[in-house]
Amino acid sequence: MAYANTSNYKQVSFYYKFKSKIGKILAQYAPYYKMRIFGMKLCGFYVGSQTYIGQDLIIASLISEKSCHLKIGDRVALGPRVTIILSSDANWSNLMKHIEPIKGTVILKNDCWIGAGAIILPNVSIGECSIVGAGSVVTKDVPDFTVVAGVPAVVIKKLNIS
Template structure:
């Protein structure tokens, strides 16, 4: 019974967070769900986190990350009761979004993905593999568009 109440609480908080009118409120509510969210993060409206509700530590978001509207983060996916269950495997895994990442509107991030520091994910991209730091990816599936040239902060 305790576990059911915990799952219901998390599901309710996710619904409230997805529809919260202010981004700071969305962040507070998502943190209450147990997600690790860094400082100075922006989360736009309609973020979907598709997961097994009893999962913990399956989503880590670094500092200064910007997530556009209608982004979907998938940490758990399976065909449920479909006849194809025996032919496809259930996908389950952590998503790690490092510092200074920008994720465009409508992007989909699949399980077991790490998005490197300073990466940019184009709008409506479907990320199926890790993204290297300071790289722009876009498309379905997401492909490297180019590398970003970043000046060293310590240089004069």
């Protein structure tokens, strides 16, 4: 992804870009989950305690974009091949002249569980103790204690736990 109009974001150092690129590679390909968490932290993302990150995590964002944030709470479980999109644009297409890039923050609150292959779009918050079904595409916030699934993800049921 590359923004055609670069005047709207700050230039970042080569060191920051390099560190973020290494972090993203570790987050996606490292064989051990603690190394994947280390990769996330290299990118500047917050990862809480006792969090599990499954293999092949994809974080879609510009390496040079500092306005995109990912916050993962405590005891969060991410299944394999989860995709978290922090920024998206039409790259070099003429659409860039008419459509602003989408960028934002994703928040995964404490104790949530994201199923294998789920996709989470920018500016979405997954509530505490909530579950996102495998293969779901989350386009809007998920309330606490809620199970969502589907494309786009819809509420399947409320959890009766406290």
